[in-house]
Amino acid sequence: MVTPLNSLLIYMEHNESISRSEMLKWGKNESRGIIGKMEAMSLVKRKDDEFRLSKNGYEYINNTLENLHVGTPHWDGMWRIVSFSIPEKDRPKRDKFRRFIETLGMRAFFNSLWVSPLDIKSKIAKYVKANFLEKNVVTFEVTQNGTFSNTENLRSAWDLNPIREKYLNFIEKSNEILKSPERSDKYLLKLHIFEFATIVQEDPNLPIEFLPRDWPFYRAKQMYKRLRSAVVG
The missing domain is CATH 1.10.10.10 (Winged helix-like DNA-binding domain superfamily/Winged helix DNA-binding domain)
Known part of the structure; x- marks a missing residue:
């Protein structure tokens, strides 16, 4: 919404x-x-x-x-791990860093470990340097072995159900708009397209290998293209 x-x-x-x-x-x-x-x-x-x-x-x-131009990546078989320890006196900085890595699609696996299958090393390194966190943050990569060999276990760190519901609602609302006189209201169409962009922004953008076969993003993307055509048409 x-x-x-x-x-x-x-x-x-x-x-x-x-x-x-x-x-x-x-x-x-x-x-x-x-x-x-x-x-x-x-x-x-x-x-x-x-x-x-x-x-x-x-x-x-x-x-x-x-966000509308983001594609679905393929997994290179590597896990990116972040561990950080930022003291309580710097709690605002700690909370800000946590929000930042969440926007990159990382999720907490253990209390002190955050994990992602995406290649986001350079983005984290840039943030860490800009915020003088070199002594507080450690990042590393591992292949599928040991603790990180159970892909299904790791996948459970991402709760995709809320995003799934948002995509399905977007598809349903798009169908209703495109079948009604509202399809001529370009402001409403733009607003609905912007809503789709915000949903994609929330999506952790996991590699295709981690997504269920019936993942609704692809149907939602087709709906977005129909809405865009109605705006420019």
């Missing part, structure tokens, strides 16, 4: 601007909170009672839409 903030951003992108009176569609109090958050994130610029996307706002949208 698209957040109110994202729906307002896409509305601005589609219409170039939005007036304060138009924002009442999102509710008086809620729209005030959304705009406040947008301004705090430097996503919009204001002129009198009119709001437009800022450069950061367009980048926010484009960075999210970049």
Whole structure:
């Protein structure tokens, strides 16, 4: 489901601007909170009672839409392992690092070990260096042997059911939109495409060897292409 903030951003992108009176569609109090958050994130610029996307706002949208071009990788047979120890006094830094490796698709296997089948070494190394964590983070690679030979056991670290449900809901809603008069509403189509991009962003993008045969991403991707055709058509 698209957040109110994202729906307002896409509305601005589609219409170039939005007036304060138009924002009442999102509710008086809620729209005030959304705009406040947008301004705090430097996503919009204001002129009198009119709001437009800022450069950061367009980048926010484009960075999210970049997820639509991500392909499904094949596994090279290597596991990437991260172990980190960041003291309690640096808890914000520790929490931020944990969120970062989660966005890369890593999941906790043991309490102190995070694992991924994706080749993300360079991204982690860049983050670690930029945040002065060289003494707190260890990364290494292993092949399928010993503890890491049980692929099924490791696969259970990723709960794919929530993402599966989101893909299935997207497919169902897309069918409904494309069969209804709403298919001519380009703002609604753009909003739905953006929703798909946010789902892909949440997807850990596991190698195809780790996905169930009936994984709905591929059907959802076809639906996205039909929606895109309706936008440009």
